[in-house]
Amino acid sequence: MMEGVVEKGFLDMEDTELRLGLGLPSAAEDPGKRILGNKRPLPSPESSDECESSKGSCSSLDAAQDDHESAPAPKAQIVGWPPIPSHRKNNLQPKKAEGDAAGIYVKVSVDGAPYLRKIDLKVYNGYGDLLTALENMFKLTIGQYSEREGYKGSDYSPTYEDKDGDWMLVGDVPWEMFIASCKRLRIMRGSEAQGLGSSP
Amino acid sequence: MASPLSFPEEVLEHIFSYLTLPSDLNSASLVCKSWYSADRYSRRKAFIGNCYSLSPQGLVSRFPNLRSVEIKGKPHFADFNLVPEGWGGYFFPWVRTMSVAYPWLEEIRLKRMVVSDEALELIGRSFPNFRVLVLAFCDGFSTDGLAAIAANCRHLRELDLRESEVEDSSGHWISRFPDSFTSLVSLNISCIASEVNFPALERLVSRCPNLRSLHLNRAVPIEHLPNLLRRAPQLVDFGTGTCSSEVHPDIYSNLVRAFAGCRGLRNLCGFWDVIPAYLPAVYSVCFGLTTLNLSYSTIPSPDLANLINQCPNLQRLWVLDYIEDSGLEAVASTCKDLQELRVFPSAPFIPEANVQLTEQGLVHVSLGCKKLQSVLYFCRQFSNAALVTIAQNRPNLTRFRLCIIEPHTPDYLTREPLDMGFGAIVQHCRDLRRLSLSGLLTDRVFEYIGTYAKKLEMLSVAFAGHTDAGLHHILSGCDRLRKLEIRDSPFGDRALLTNAAKLETMRSLWMSSCSVSFGACKLLSRMMPRLNVEVIDENDDPCSRPDNCMVEKLYIYRSLAGPRFDMPGFVWTVNEENSTMRSSSALPS
Numbered sequence: 001m002m003e004g005v006v007e008k009g010f011l012d013m014e015d016t017e018l019r020l021g022l023g024l025p026s027a028a029e030d031p032g033k034r035i036l037g038n039k040r041p042l043p044s045p046e047s048s049d050e051c052e053s054s055k056g057s058c059s060s061l062d063a064a065q066d067d068h069e070s071a072p073a074p075k076a077q078i079v080g081w082p083p084i085p086s087h088r089k090n091n092l093q094p095k096k097a098e099g100d101a102a103g104i105y106v107k108v109s110v111d112g113a114p115y116l117r118k119i120d121l122k123v124y125n126g127y128g129d130l131l132t133a134l135e136n137m138f139k140l141t142i143g144q145y146s147e148r149e150g151y152k153g154s155d156y157s158p159t160y161e162d163k164d165g166d167w168m169l170v171g172d173v174p175w176e177m178f179i180a181s182c183k184r185l186r187i188m189r190g191s192e193a194q195g196l197g198s199s200p
Numbered sequence: 201m202a203s204p205l206s207f208p209e210e211v212l213e214h215i216f217s218y219l220t221l222p223s224d225l226n227s228a229s230l231v232c233k234s235w236y237s238a239d240r241y242s243r244r245k246a247f248i249g250n251c252y253s254l255s256p257q258g259l260v261s262r263f264p265n266l267r268s269v270e271i272k273g274k275p276h277f278a279d280f281n282l283v284p285e286g287w288g289g290y291f292f293p294w295v296r297t298m299s300v301a302y303p304w305l306e307e308i309r310l311k312r313m314v315v316s317d318e319a320l321e322l323i324g325r326s327f328p329n330f331r332v333l334v335l336a337f338c339d340g341f342s343t344d345g346l347a348a349i350a351a352n353c354r355h356l357r358e359l360d361l362r363e364s365e366v367e368d369s370s371g372h373w374i375s376r377f378p379d380s381f382t383s384l385v386s387l388n389i390s391c392i393a394s395e396v397n398f399p400a401l402e403r404l405v406s407r408c409p410n411l412r413s414l415h416l417n418r419a420v421p422i423e424h425l426p427n428l429l430r431r432a433p434q435l436v437d438f439g440t441g442t443c444s445s446e447v448h449p450d451i452y453s454n455l456v457r458a459f460a461g462c463r464g465l466r467n468l469c470g471f472w473d474v475i476p477a478y479l480p481a482v483y484s485v486c487f488g489l490t491t492l493n494l495s496y497s498t499i500p501s502p503d504l505a506n507l508i509n510q511c512p513n514l515q516r517l518w519v520l521d522y523i524e525d526s527g528l529e530a531v532a533s534t535c536k537d538l539q540e541l542r543v544f545p546s547a548p549f550i551p552e553a554n555v556q557l558t559e560q561g562l563v564h565v566s567l568g569c570k571k572l573q574s575v576l577y578f579c580r581q582f583s584n585a586a587l588v589t590i591a592q593n594r595p596n597l598t599r600f601r602l603c604i605i606e607p608h609t610p611d612y613l614t615r616e617p618l619d620m621g622f623g624a625i626v627q628h629c630r631d632l633r634r635l636s637l638s639g640l641l642t643d644r645v646f647e648y649i650g651t652y653a654k655k656l657e658m659l660s661v662a663f664a665g666h667t668d669a670g671l672h673h674i675l676s677g678c679d680r681l682r683k684l685e686i687r688d689s690p691f692g693d694r695a696l697l698t699n700a701a702k703l704e705t706m707r708s709l710w711m712s713s714c715s716v717s718f719g720a721c722k723l724l725s726r727m728m729p730r731l732n733v734e735v736i737d738e739n740d741d742p743c744s745r746p747d748n749c750m751v752e753k754l755y756i757y758r759s760l761a762g763p764r765f766d767m768p769g770f771v772w773t774v775n776e777e778n779s780t781m782r783s784s785s786a787l788p789s
Binding site: 077078079080082083084086087 | 281282337545549605607636687688
C-alpha cells in the first residue's frame with residue numbers, strides 16, 4: 001500500500017522493520033540509548049502537580065503493560081498521561097474509595113512474634129482463604145470458627161480492629177463487610193483469646 | 201505615468217487594511233521599502249506564538265501602532281504537568297513595554313502565560329480604549345486583578361478567563377463594574393472556583409443589552425438560572441453552573457420558560473453535576489444549537505442520546521465517554537452537520553474500561569457525519585481496520601487526535617502496531633494539520649507521516665518509535681511542521697543534529713524522556729545560534745554529568761531575542777562561551 005519515497009542511506013532502514021509484540025525493545029538494542037521514564041507511583045492524579053523528574057533509567061515498562069489479559073495490578077501512574085489538563089481532572093469520576101482499585105493492606109500482628117506482617121485482604125476469597133494464609137504465614141493453627149464459641153481447638157484467635165476502634169472476632173460479619181471495616185489484624189493467644197469466644 | 205509603487209503611504213496603508221492574514225501582510229512587507237513602511241505603521245494586530253521568540257521592545261519597534269496582541273507562553277505539554285512551576289511565560293514584561301508604546305491598545309489575548317495582578321492593574325491604568333481580555337490556560341492572578349479590570353476598563357467588551365487558574369480572594373470583584381458600565385458582550389468566568397456575588401452579576405447582566413456570551417461558574421446553582429436568562433434573552437452562547445440540586449417542579453418549569461425565551465441560543469455548555477431530569481428543560485433550544493459541550497456532565501448514555509437526538513444542527517459536540525458507542529451511533533444518524541467531536545475519558549486512571557466506548561463509536565461518526573473535520577477521542581482500544589475506515593471515509597479531516605489510554609496498546613484484533621492505521625490517516629487526509637498519535641507504534645508510522653503529511657503543522661508523539669529514523673522521517677518529511685512535541689520515545693542525537701536547520705523553520709520542539717544527550721544539546725546550540733536550546737533538569741546540574749548523559753526535558757525554539765533572562769534554576773542553556781550557564785533569575789512579577 002505504501003510506496004513512499006524513503007531516503008535510504010542515512011539511517012539503517014532495518015531499524016524500521018515492524019516488530020510484533022509489545023513493550024519497548026529499544027533498550028536492548030543500543031545500550032547507549034536510555035529512556036528516562038517518568039513512571040513513578042503517584043498517590044493520585046491530582047497530586048502530580050509538580051513535575052518531579054525521573055530518577056534514572058526506566059528502560060522497561062510495568063509488567064502490567066506487557067500483558068493486557070492478566071488481572072491488572074495496581075499500576076504506577078505516569079506523569080501527565082493520559083493527556084488531560086488539570087481543569088478536567090478535577091471533574092472526573094471521584095477517586096474510588098481507598099482500597100477499591102488497589103489492594104487493602106492491613107498489618108497483622110501475632111502475640112509473641114517479633115515483627116508484624118502486612119497482607120492484602122483483596123486477594124482472599126473469604127474467611128477460609130484468609131485463615132489458611134495466616135496459618136501458613138505464621139506457622140500456627142487457628143482452629144474452626146463457630147458463632148457460639150469462637151475459635152475452638154487452638155490457642156490462637158484471629159481478631160481485628162474495626163473502623164470504630166473496637167477489637168472484634170474475625171468471622172462474625174459477612175466477608176465484604178469485614179474487608180471494608182478491618183483496619184488491622186491481631187492473632188491473639190492464650191487465655192485472652194478464650195475470653196472473646198464466649199457469647200456476651 | 202505614476203507607478204503603483206509611488207502611491208502615497210496613506211493609500212498603501214488603506215489597501216493593506218484589507219489584508220487580514222498576517223502571512224499576507226508579511227509578504228506585502230517584503231516587496232519594497234515603502235511597502236514595508238506602510239505595513240509597519242498600519243499593522244493593527246500581532247500574533248506571537250512563542251513569547252520568547254522576540255522581546256517586547258522588538259515588537260513595539262517593528263509595529264508601533266498595534267491595537268490587538270495575542271501571545272502564547274508555555275509549551276502545550278504544560279497542560280499535563282510536564283513543565284515545572286516557575287518555568288516562565290511571564291506577561292508583565294510585555295504589558296510594561298506596551299503600556300508606554302501602545303496607549304490605544306484594545307485587545308489582549310493570552311494563552312498559557314503567567315499573568316500577575318500587577319499586570320492586570322497596569323492594563324486597567326494604561327489603556328483607556330481597552331475592550332477585550334482573553335486569558336486562556338493562564339495563571340498567576342487573583343480576583344483582585346479582575347477587580348482592577350472591572351473597575352477601570354470602561355469600554356470592556358470581552359472578559360474571558362477560559363480554563364485559567366484564578367486565586368479567589370473574594371467574589372465581590374464583579375461588583376466593581378460601575379453602574380454606568382454597559383458595554384459587556386462576552387463574560388466567561390467558568391474557571392472561578394468560589395461563589396461570585398450573584399446579585400451583582402444579575403445587575404450586570406441586566407444592564408448590558410449587548411451581552412451575547414455568558415459562561416457561569418460551577419458555584420452558581422440552577423435556581424438562579426431562570427431569572428438570569430430572563431434578563432438576557434438575547435444570549436447566543438450560555439454556560440450553566442451546577443445542576444445538581446433536586447428537581448423542584450417550580451424551578452423546572454421556570455427553567456423551561458426561561459430557556460424557551462432564548463430564541464437565539466446556539467451554544468450550550470456547563471452542566472456540571474447535572475441530573476438527567478433537568479435536561480428536557482433545554483429541549484426548546486436544542487434545534488438551534490450548533491455547539492454543545494457536555495464534557496463536565498456525568499450523564500449516562502440513554503439520557504445523553506435523548507438530548508442529542510433533539511439537536512440535528514450540531515456542529516461541535518464535546519462529551520464524556522459516558523456517551524458510549526450507542527450514543528455515538530445516535531450522533532451519527534442525527535447530527536449530519538457535525539464538524540468537531542471530542543470525547544473525553546471519565547475514568548482514565550483505572551485500568552479497566554468503565555464504559556462501553558470503543559473504536560466503533562468513532563467509526564460510526566466518521567461514516568455518518570460527512571462534514572467531520574476535527575476529532576479528539578480518548579478510548580481504550582483501537583484497530584488498524586478502524587483507522588483505515590475512518591481515513592477512507594473522512595479524507596476531509598484536518599485535526600485528528602487519538603488517545604488510547606494505555607501506552608503501547610497494539611491493534612486489539614491483530615496485536616500488531618497501529619502504524620498502518622495512522623499511515624492510512626495521513627495518506628487519505630491530505631489537509632491534516634494536527635495529529636496526535638498513541639498506541640503501539642514503530643518507526644514505520646513516522647515513515648508514513650514524513651511521506652504523506654505534507655500539510656501537517658502540529659504533531660504530538662508519546663511512547664512511540666524505536667530509533668532515530670522515526671524522528672528523522674518527521675523532520676525531513678513534514679514540510680509545514682511548526683510544532684513538534686515528543687515524550688517517552690527513543691529519539692536521540694543523530695536525527696536532531698542532522699535536521700538542525702529544520703528546527704529554525706519551526707516554532708518549537710519539545711522532547712521529554714527521550715534519548716537526547718547533553719553533549720548533543722551543546723553542539724546543536726553552537727551550530728544554530730538563532731535557536732534557544734533549553735534543557736530542563738530539576739535534579740541536577742547537567743554540567744556535572746558527562747556529555748553523553750540524557751537530558752530529562754528539552755525545549756528548542758527559534759528566537760530573535762537570544763537566550764532569555766528569566767530562566768529559573770532548573771533551566772539550562774548554552775552561552776556564548778559554549779559552556780553552560782544557568783541564569784540566576786530575578787523573576788519579573
